[in-house]
Structures are given as structure tokens and as C-alpha cells.
Amino acid sequence: MKPITPKLISYLAAICLLFVLVTQAYLVFDYFQTTRAGLVRESDAIIEEVFKKELEIRRKQYRNTESKNDVDLTSKSNTPANEKTYYDFSKRSEYSNNTTILVYFAINMEISKTIPININRLDSITGSVLHARGINTKYCVIIINPTTDKVLQQSKSDLMSPSFFEVSSKYLTIDIVDNKALKLVLVNPFGLIIKRMGLMLLSSLFFSILCLLAFRFLLRTLARQKQLVIFKNEFLGTIAHELKRPVASLSFNLDCLSMPAFAEDKAKYELLVSRSVSATSELNDSINMIVALTKLEEGLLLLNKEPVNLKKMFEELKNKFGNYPVKKVEIQTIYEADEILLKAEANLLNQCFANLIDNAIKYSNKEVLIIITICKTGHWIVISIKDNGFGITQDKLPLIFDKYNWAHTENSNINGFGIGLNYVKTIVEKHEGEVEVRSQEGEGSEFSLLLPE
Numbered sequence: 001m002k003p004i005t006p007k008l009i010s011y012l013a014a015i016c017l018l019f020v021l022v023t024q025a026y027l028v029f030d031y032f033q034t035t036r037a038g039l040v041r042e043s044d045a046i047i048e049e050v051f052k053k054e055l056e057i058r059r060k061q062y063r064n065t066e067s068k069n070d071v072d073l074t075s076k077s078n079t080p081a082n083e084k085t086y087y088d089f090s091k092r093s094e095y096s097n098n099t100t101i102l103v104y105f106a107i108n109m110e111i112s113k114t115i116p117i118n119i120n121r122l123d124s125i126t127g128s129v130l131h132a133r134g135i136n137t138k139y140c141v142i143i144i145n146p147t148t149d150k151v152l153q154q155s156k157s158d159l160m161s162p163s164f165f166e167v168s169s170k171y172l173t174i175d176i177v178d179n180k181a182l183k184l185v186l187v188n189p190f191g192l193i194i195k196r197m198g199l200m201l202l203s204s205l206f207f208s209i210l211c212l213l214a215f216r217f218l219l220r221t222l223a224r225q226k227q228l229v230i231f232k233n234e235f236l237g238t239i240a241h242e243l244k245r246p247v248a249s250l251s252f253n254l255d256c257l258s259m260p261a262f263a264e265d266k267a268k269y270e271l272l273v274s275r276s277v278s279a280t281s282e283l284n285d286s287i288n289m290i291v292a293l294t295k296l297e298e299g300l301l302l303l304n305k306e307p308v309n310l311k312k313m314f315e316e317l318k319n320k321f322g323n324y325p326v327k328k329v330e331i332q333t334i335y336e337a338d339e340i341l342l343k344a345e346a347n348l349l350n351q352c353f354a355n356l357i358d359n360a361i362k363y364s365n366k367e368v369l370i371i372i373t374i375c376k377t378g379h380w381i382v383i384s385i386k387d388n389g390f391g392i393t394q395d396k397l398p399l400i401f402d403k404y405n406w407a408h409t410e411n412s413n414i415n416g417f418g419i420g421l422n423y424v425k426t427i428v429e430k431h432e433g434e435v436e437v438r439s440q441e442g443e444g445s446e447f448s449l450l451l452p453e
Contacts (some may be wrong), residue, residue: 009218009222013215013218014215017211017212017215020207020208020211021208021211024204024207024208027204028204036167039167039186039189040167040168040169040170042133042135043167043168043169043184043186044169044170044172046126046129046130046133046169046184047126047141047169047172047182047183047184048101048172049129050122050125050126050129050141050182050184051104051108051122051172051174051182052104053125053129054117054118054121054122054125055104055107055108055111057121058108058111058112058115058117058118059107059111061115062111062114062115065114065115105173105174105175105176108174108175109174109175109176109177112175117143117174119141119143119153119154119155120155122141122155122182123140123141123155123156126139126141126155126184127139135186135189137186137187137189138156138186138187139156139184139185139186139187140154140155140156140184140185140187141154141155141182141183141184141185142154142155142182142183142184142185143174143180143181143182144171144180144181144182144183145179145180145181146171146173146179146181147179152180166185166186166187167185167186167189168183168184168185168186169183169184169185170183171183246279246280246283246286247279247283249275249276249279250276250279250280250283253272253273253275253276253279254276256268256272257269257272257273257276278320285351285354288347288351290419292348292351292423292427301430303344303345303348303430303431304345305343305344305345306343306344306345306346307341307342307343308341308342308343308344308346308349309339309340309341310340310341310342310374310381310383311333311335311338311339311340311374313346313349313350313353314333314353314372314374315333317350317353317354317357318331318333318372320354321354321357321358321361324361324368327361327364327365327366327367327368328366328367328368329361329368329370330367330368330369330370331357331370331372332369332370332371332372333372333373333374334371334372334373334374335374336374336375336376337376340374340376340381341453342381342451342453343453344431344451345427345431348427348430349427349431351423351427352423352424352427352428352449353383353385355420355421355423355424356385356424356447357370357385358420359420359421360385360387360389360445361387363387363389363390363445364387364388364389364390364444365389365390367388368387368388368389369387369388370385370386370387371384371385371386371387372384372385372386373386376453379452379453380450380451380452380453381450381451381452381453382448382449382450383448383449383451384446384447384448384449385446385447385448385449386444386445386446386447387444387445387446388443388444389444389445390441390442390444391439391440391441391442391443391444391445392437392439392441392445393441394441397437397439400421400437401421401422401424401425401435402422403419403422424447424449428449428451431451431452432451432452433449433450433451433452434449434450435447435448435449435450436448436450
């Protein structure tokens with residue numbers, strides 16, 4: 001069975017997300033169509049209501065203009081035989097179940113002979129009905145020939161530009177003799193449709209954004225995991241390489257010490273013992289640095305502060321790094337006083353200074369000059385370590401204290417954990433101090449450590 005890889009998970013998640021988004025889009029579109037269809041049906045009811053109200057107004061006008069012999073058009077018994085008019089609605093099957101509207105059609109055709117339908121009044125009544133129903137959109141009332149679709153009259157000629165979101169009612173026949181029908185057109189009622197779809201749209205948008213954020217989080221998590229795996233492999237490889245050097249030196253020295261020839265030569269014996277102690281110390285320092293960072297991340301690192309003589313500490317470091325095997329190293333020390341005491345965790349602080357001096361040597365040419373200055377400023381002790389090394393470019397300067405960061409990645413001959421400067425900053429801040437750095441590419445660097453007394 002093929003193992004499930006982060007890449008495969010990303011593809012599956014992308015496909016699922018695409019499916020969710022497409023489904024959401026389809027549901028929104030389907031709901032839009034349903035809402036639009038509902039608005040069309042409502043438009044049919046509105047134009048019918050408007051027609052009835054306008055007809056009722058004309059009907060009252062018609063009665064007022066008639067003589068005493070005015071006939072009631074809805075009553076067959078009152079209509080004189082010689083004035084009877086017959087209308088054939090047999091072909092109007094769409095109104096076969098609505099006898100009332102057929103009566104209104106007949107009344108309208110009869111009254112229209114005397115008082116024609118008023119398009120402006122239809123428009124005014126339509127506005128009132130729409131407002132009463134909470135429909136605030138532009139509209140137009142049209143009298144049209146349903147057979148030819150020829151517009152005979154319209155209430156607003158300036159609003160009849162075609163629109164995708166335009167909603168039109170069905171034709172409402174008002175005159176079968178002259179072939180006239182009414183139609184209500186809601187011009188671009190997009191805002192109304194969106195308002196009616198509000199809950200659906202908000203929920204759809206919410207879940208879509210949630211899916212996108214979840215997918216983004218998944219991608220970032222996978223990318224972070226991949227980065228951590230790369231960091232882990234590089235870090236373990238670097239640790240193995242860095243620890244291999246003192247271990248190999250220690251092993252070589254011990255092998256030599258076991259030989260009788262070296263045991264008889266006191267000078268060589270002492271040199272091998274000194275190198276063994278130095279290798280053991282280097283190995284121990286590297287392990288302590290890694291352990292200290294791990295404890296700090298877990299919140300388990302506790303400082304055992306005691307008085308530390310900085311002058312004595314730096315003189316020991318000067319002797320340790322002064323005899324560098326490959327490069328010519330000169331370390332100058334400037335002390336403000338013969339004895340400068342500081343309350344701190346000696347081992348952790350010593351490793352910080354050792355890291356900075358070691359970096360100054362590693363990231364320099366064959367001739368190395370390091371100037372160490374220690375002075376007091378108020379309640380602060382300032383330790384400055386300045387070198388004549390390669391320097392750091394301005395774009396990398398803000399990142400040098402990040403864990404696993406190498407400022408000189410282009411130089412493959414220089415190895416390191418990528419935690420040295422992070423360790424320095426972390427331990428100094430643990431002592432409630434600060435670290436400052438000034439550097440110019442090709443001109444060296446100066447690290448300043450500010451520690452409280």
C-alpha cells in the first residue's frame with residue numbers, strides 16, 4: 001500500500017476544498033434562481049392587483065359620467081338587451097380557473113370605450129403596492145401586444161435598458177379585442193434578491209471562508225512540518241559533524257597516550273592531556289548549550305546566580321582561543337577596573353562569550369583581531385566584542401538571532417549549529433540583559449552585551 005505523504009494530503013485537501021466551493025456556488029446559484037422565480041410570481045400578483053385598483057378608479061369615474069340610466073355592468077338583469085356585448089374567453093385557458101379576473105377583463109374592455117386605461121396612474125399605483133410589499137427597486141409598467149411583443153405604452157422609457165437581473169411579470173391580458181396586455185418590469189432588482197438571500201449568502205460565505213482558512217492552515221502546517229524535518233536533518237547532521245571533531249581529537253589523543261613512547265616523553269604527554277581536556281571541554285560545552293536551550297523552551301531552565309569575575313573569565317577565554325590551530329588570532333582586552341563582578345550563571349554566560357569569540361574567529365580571514373572591552377554604565381555592565389571579520393549584510397542583520405539561522409550560508413566551509421547567537425540572546429535575556437549588534441559587510445562586527453550588576 002502506498003504511504004500517505006503530505007503532498008498527497010495536500011492534493012486530497014485541495015480537491016475536497018474545490019468540491020465544497022463548487023457545491024456552495026451551485027447552491028447559491030440555485031437559491032438565486034429560486035428567489036428570482038419567487039419574485040417573478042410576486043410580480044404577477046402585483047400587476048394583477050394594480051390592474052384591479054386602476055380599473056376600480058375608472059369604474060367610479062364611469063359611473064359618475066353616466067346618466068340615470070347607467071347600467072351596472074356586473075349585473076346581467078340591468079343591461080338592456082340591445083346594448084349587450086359578448087366576449088369570447090374560451091381561448092384564454094390560463095384564466096379558466098379564475099372567473100373573477102375574466103369579469104374584470106370584460107368590465108375593462110367595456111369601460112375602456114369611454115375611459116381608456118391610464119398608464120401614469122398604473123405607474124403610481126404600482127409604486128404604492130411595491131412600497132407596501134417592501135420592494136424598493138426601479139420599475140416600469142408596460143402595455144404590450146402579447147402576440148408581436150410590440151410595446152404600445154410604457155410608464156418610464158428611460159429605465160428600459162436590458163439587464164441580466166431584470167425581472168418581468170407574465171403578460172396580463174386586459175383586452176382581447178385590441179390584443180393588449182399589461183406587464184410589470186422590475187429593473188435590476190439585484191439588491192432585493194441579495195437581501196432575500198441574505199442568510200443563505202452569509203452562511204455560504206462564512207463556510208467558504210472557513211474552508212479556505214482551514215486549507216491555508218493545513219498548507220502552512222504541512223510546510224512547517226516539512227521545514228522542521230529539513231531543519232532536524234540539517235541540525236542532526238551539523239551536530240554529528242561538530243561533535244565528531246572533539247570526539248575524534250579525544251580518541252586520537254587517548255590512543256597516543258596509551259603508547260609507551262608518548263608516556264615517556266613528558267612534554268608530549270602533557271600536550272596530549274591538554275588537548276584531551278580541551279576536546280572534552282568543547283564537547284561538554286556544545287552539549288550543555290543544546291541542553292540549556294531545550295530546558296529554556298520547556299520552561300525548566302533555572303539560573304543559579306553567583307558572583308562572577310568577568311576579567312578572570314575573559315582571561316581564560318583569551319588563553320583558550322589564543323592558540324587557534326589554523327588562524328593567527330590576536331585577542332586584545334580592555335578592562336575599566338581590575339575586578340568587575342557580576343551576579344550570573346557562570347557556565348551559561350561563559351558559553352555565550354565563547355560563542356561570540358568562536359564566531360569572530362570562524363567568520364574572519366587568516367589574521368583575526370578581536371577587541372574585548374568591559375566597562376560599567378550606571379547599573380549596567382557593558383561587554384563589547386569587536387572583530388575584523390566578514391561582517392553581516394544589512395538584510396540579514398535582523399535575522400541573525402533566529403534559531404537555525406546562518407548569516408553566511410554562502411560559505412559552505414564554515415559549519416555550525418545555527419543556534420549559537422540564538423543561545424547568546426536567550427541566555428542574556430534570561431539574565432534580564434540586552435544584546436546589540438553593529439555590523440558592516442567586509443568591515444567586521446561588534447556585539448554589545450548589556451547585563452545588570
